[in-house]
Every structure is written in C-alpha cells, then in structure tokens.
Amino acid sequence: MTQRARNWLLIAPSGALLLVMLVLPLSFVFVFSFGERGPSGGYVPAFTLEQYANLPARWTAFKNTLILAPLGTLAALLIAYPLAYQLAVRTSPKWKTLLLVLVIVPFWTSILIRSYAWIYILGGQGIPALLGSIGIENVRLIYTPFAVTIGIIYGYLPLMVFPIYVALDRLDMRLLEASSDLGARPATTFLRVTLPLSVPGVATGCMLVFILLMGEFLIPALLGGGKVFFVGNALVDLFLQSRNWAYGSAVAFTLIVIMLITVTIYMRLIARLQTGREDVAVM
C-alpha cells in the first residue's frame, strides 16, 4: 500500500463522520430555512424567503445576544487580565501552577451546576435579603440582564484567564527590566511593553468566550428567567416547543452568518494590530 493510500485510509472514518454529522445536518438547516412550516409543525418543502423576512419577530433575542455577548466578553476580560497578570508575572514559580489550576478546575465541572448556584445567591433569599437587612429594600437581581452578565463572567472567566496567562508567562522579563532601566515608569512599561505583547492571549481569550456566548442557552435560561433571552433560547423555543423548523432554521443560519462576519472582522483587526506592532516586537 502506498503512503498516500494509507493516509487516505486513516482519515476516511473521521471524514465520513464529519460528512454525515456536520456537513449533512448543516445543509439541512440551510435548505430548511427556505421552506415552510407544516400544519402540525415540522417542515414542508418550498422555496420562499418568508422565514428570513420574518426575522424581525425575534429581534429582541438577536439584540440581547449582540449586546450581552460582547459586553460579557469585555467584562470577563477586565476581570481576568489583572488575575492572569498577577499569576504570570508576580507569583513565585512555586505557587504558579497550583493557583492556575485552581482557576481552571471550575471550568472542568458542569457549567449547568455552577450556573444554578447563582439562583441561590442572586435570588430573593441571597444578596437581596442581605441588602434588606442593612436597609436597602426591594433590590431585584435574579432574572435581570445583570444576573445574566454575572453568570457569563462566572462561567467563562477561566477560559479568559488561561490564554492571557500563557501569553504573559512567555514574556521575557528582561524586556521589562530594560524598559525600567531606560527610565520608563511602571505604568509606561505596562502600557508600552507588557500590554502589546499580551495581545495574542487577549485576542484568543476574547474569541473563545465570544464564540461560546453567541450560542449560549443555559445561562439566560437559568438566570434570565424568560425575561432576558438569547438567540439560543429562541432556537430551543422554535425547535422544541413551537416546532417551527423552517423559521428556526432561518434564525440558526442567520446566527452562523453573523458569527462568521464578526469573527472574520475581528481576526482582521487583530492581525492588523499585530503587524502594526511588529517593529516593536523585533526591537
């Protein structure tokens, strides 16, 4: 058997699985999005743009996703960065690994269980009751955009910390010393040396979190209580409750297109930022 034939044989099973379980299903979504809803739900073949014309009916779900996904990503970044910096730059090597593992461990346990814990904390007998006892009455936290944002930060913080940590950990400490030897204040060193060199980590973290958030269902379902819902929640409703497959397919396909466009623009921006900084890095 030639080497070439062997390679083909090795990738054949996974190729077949990708065709049957990825390409075929996604083609169904595309085709169904031009169809019509059957009398008792499901799908009737047709070629119409009606489903796409109806998209504004689910505008709130798209709006919530497109506001809270970037906002949640940004909030997670702002909280993760100082922690990653502390771990990578300021912690002694002896403790580094343990402290990093402690950040990542929660991510390895079910996001479902971790999210519902916030129902306790933000619910009537949690923080609002505590605030009530010091005289701040009638604070409502659960089932608000705030609750969903907290859930997002909580759920995805480990995923944000890790790539930033990796980028900062690789940082050549001599660069920081050189900067301070040349008279730069710590803040200047951070802004002009540390921060630019950690951009790849920040970019990776943001992209991972953003992609996952665009399809989020659990966090808004548990902490948004039907009031704050994402496209993911609309999809569950369309496919499992109202069984409107054609319209649901149009919503799903639109979500994919929006994601592809945002991620492409984002990657272009990051690439430009990187090449713009190349001269600094080479120095």
Added chain:
Amino acid sequence: MRLYSLVVYVFLYAPIAIIALFSFNAGRHASDFQGFSVQWYGRALNNPFVMDALETSLIVAFITATLASILGTLAAVGLQGLRGPARAIFDALIYIAVMIPGIVIGIATLIALVTVFDVMNPWIENLWGDAEGAPRLSMGRGSLIAAHTMFTMALVIIIVRARLGTLEKSLGEASADLYATPLGTFRQVTLPLIAPAVLAGFLLSFTFSFDDFIIAFFVAGSETTLPIYIFSSIRRGVTPEINAIGTMVMLASLLLLIVAQLILRRGDRK
C-alpha cells in the same frame, strides 16, 4: 493586587461551596439551612431516575471518548502526510465543527436525522416484510454518541496534531531506516510519544460528553442524560437532592482531573 486575586478566587469558589453546603441541609427547602444531614445523598443514590440518567451519561461519555480518541488520532496521523485541497477541506471542516455553537449542532442533527429516519423507516419495514417487528431508527443513545463523537473528535485532532507537530521527523525516518514497517514505527515510536496528547483528548472528550446539556437536549430523543435530568429538575425548583447530585458530579470531575494530571506527569518524566 493580592487582595484582588483573593476576591476573584472567592467569586469562583463561593457558588460551588454554597451548593456543597446546601446539599447537607436537613430541611426540605433549598434555601434555608435547618441542620446537617446526609439524607439527600442517600435519596439521590436511591432515586432510579437519577441512576438511569447517570448510567446513560456514563455509557455515552465512555463510548464517545473512546471513538473520538481513536478516530481523531488516526486522522491526525493521516493528515500529517496529506497536502493539497483534501487537506484544506478537512482542516476547514474541523474548524467549522469547533466554531459552530453546540446549539446549532444540536438542531441541525435533530432535523437532519429525524428527516432521514422518516424516509428510511418505511424502507426498512418493506425490506423486513413485517411492519410490526421491523427495527425502527429513532433518536436516542446512538444519535447522541454520533453527535458528541463528531465534535470531540475534532478536538482530539487539534490536540494530537499539535503534539505531532513538535516531534522530530528524523525519529520516524530513523525507524524506517532500521527496517521498521510503517505500522511498527507507529506503534513503537509515534504512539508512545503522542500518548499524553491522546489521553488528554480522551479525558476532554469524556468530560465534554458527560457535561453537555445543549446537544443532548436536542438529539437524545427519549433518553435522559444526567444534565438533562438536572436541568428539568431545576425548572421545577432547586432541591437539596439536586445539590447532592451536583456536589457528587463536581467531586468526580475533580478526581478525574487529578488522576489525569498524575498520569500525564508520569508520562512526561519517562
């Protein structure tokens, strides 16, 4: 700065601690603590619905992880020597698999399989001759395993390929010069070197499959996995029993993580 890190760690662990604490609540009501008791652990372990769901989740996760690590490793090795458009298409598919949200994978698999099964079931009945006894294709463990394997296999390919990329090409060449067959080279040179990556892929696949709610929600049919059971219970109200299950699941994940770390460390030292 230190204080800041401490606050973040409290933020990360307080919710987990609260679940563990309330799982020992003697009272029925989830949110006020009425004394210490382990009765909910007993209840959970004696609840047939919980045990069925756990069994389904474990079986699905184990088969998924096994298939994904085998198929993924084979593909990663095969892709090493492949160039041209086939390689580009395969790479694109892997990235699509990883990038597409789980929820879209779930609905796409649901509508595709239900439609295909609706077409195929009458055929099978015809071939069988007996409409009553004919096997029927339907959503269930099989479709769930297939969907989970597709996604986690893509992860395994990425992980194993990263490891393969760091290996010296000369090792394989040396092995071939010493008259090892390609299979012998793979077994005695390549496989031991990529074993940690394969194991990491296996564990990642297992954890993903065991914890996944959203894909299972669409493609599990009438089967109930543990996350589906927990989700539908929470919908009816959080009980100490759910907290006990959650605590056990988190402990099990933690143990798995520690064991994996130990194995990987030992592999590195060799």
